[in-house]
Amino acid sequence: MSQADLTMEGHTTGLTVGPAFSIPTKKLAMWLFIIADTMTFAACLVAYGFLRNGTPNWPRPFPGITNVALMTFILLTSSLTMLIGLRSARAGDKAGAFRWTMITAALGIAFAALHIREWLELIDQGMTLFKNPWGTGLFGASFFSITGLHLTHVSCGVIALIVVGVRYKGGRYNADDIEVLGLYWHFVDLVWMFVVPLVYLLNLAH
Amino acid sequence: MTTAEQHKSSGIGKDLIVYVCLLALAGLQFFIAYQHIDAAQMFWRMLTVAFVEAALAMLFFMHLWNEKRAFLWFVVIFTVSVLLGMQYGWTDAFRMLVGAAPFSR
Numbered sequence: 001m002s003q004a005d006l007t008m009e010g011h012t013t014g015l016t017v018g019p020a021f022s023i024p025t026k027k028l029a030m031w032l033f034i035i036a037d038t039m040t041f042a043a044c045l046v047a048y049g050f051l052r053n054g055t056p057n058w059p060r061p062f063p064g065i066t067n068v069a070l071m072t073f074i075l076l077t078s079s080l081t082m083l084i085g086l087r088s089a090r091a092g093d094k095a096g097a098f099r100w101t102m103i104t105a106a107l108g109i110a111f112a113a114l115h116i117r118e119w120l121e122l123i124d125q126g127m128t129l130f131k132n133p134w135g136t137g138l139f140g141a142s143f144f145s146i147t148g149l150h151l152t153h154v155s156c157g158v159i160a161l162i163v164v165g166v167r168y169k170g171g172r173y174n175a176d177d178i179e180v181l182g183l184y185w186h187f188v189d190l191v192w193m194f195v196v197p198l199v200y201l202l203n204l205a206h
Numbered sequence: 207m208t209t210a211e212q213h214k215s216s217g218i219g220k221d222l223i224v225y226v227c228l229l230a231l232a233g234l235q236f237f238i239a240y241q242h243i244d245a246a247q248m249f250w251r252m253l254t255v256a257f258v259e260a261a262l263a264m265l266f267f268m269h270l271w272n273e274k275r276a277f278l279w280f281v282v283i284f285t286v287s288v289l290l291g292m293q294y295g296w297t298d299a300f301r302m303l304v305g306a307a308p309f310s311r
Contacts, residue, residue: 021277035281039288046292053299065236072232079267080225087218186267193232193259197252201239 030180034187037153041191044149045198048142052202059134060205061122068200071114072192075154078107079189082182089168089175097178101165104185108158115151119144146199153188160184224266231259 019025052058062068085100122132122143129144131137164181167173238251265271270278 021274021280023273023277031277031281035285038285042289042292046295050295050299053296054301065239069236073229076225076228076232079228079263080221083221083267084218087221183268186263189267190260190263193256193263194253196232197235197239197249197256201235201252202245202249204239 024176026176026180027183030183034183037187038191041146041149041194044146045194048146049198051138051142055136055138057135058203059132059136059139060203061125061127061132061134061139062200062204065201065204067114067118068196071111072196074107074111074114075189075192078104078111079186081107082185086175086178086182089178094169097175098165098169101161101168101178105158105161105165108154108161108185112151112154112158115147115154119147143199146195150188150191150195153191157181157185157188220266224262228259228262231255231262 020028023031081100081104085097085104088096088100126133127140127143129141132140160181164173164177168175168178235252235255238248238255241248243251264281270281
């Protein structure tokens, strides 16, 4: 065997040894999406912080924390149910994995319903994208943009949970697909941990 | 050991502990919101708690802790670098606050 053959062989082996970081391709793709989406949310929150910091009469319209606390509890709990679903899938318990995935989707729907109810209350009080009764109109634009982007993620996540859950039950998807979807769902939860203090808690009317 | 194998080997206890910790930290954020401190202090305290929550969620709920260390460092270094890069404009926000920006009226 020549030196060239050895080099070629070594090179080929190096290329086909496995995916980057030894992570399955779908999972790596989801991680890269999550990193990119982190930048999107971070840009929105930094822009929001910039406006809030530079605006003296920033509105503080939230009278209490009951609704946002309940939404936070629901979303955190949905992360736990997602983990239980993944654990069931890994153990080969198809019925259990499907059940917990659907429970996670139901919690996502409850979160979205509470969110929409809150939006409707604020709209009833006169808040739109461009104006509100409390101060600068930028508050409405930034609030609806950030929470709307998050709500879009939750809604897409709920649809994905139902689709993946049903297909997993039908045998078309496996536990790896549940795990990849779980990454997305935990990310949605993670973003909410920053939205709550910056958008809600710093704007409490007290 | 792969991530899948580690899923099997560790019980649900760890997930529950992390879940309770996250609930407690979320509660701490709500507690801080009712403290009589200035907005800047409140912001930094809440942001610190949020980063701890995010770290717990990424490491244990998203199982980053079980992945290869090279991947963990890739995610952390890449993400933190870009997040830090976004912070260049804050001095201008303070300038607008002092100078009363047009859109603030």
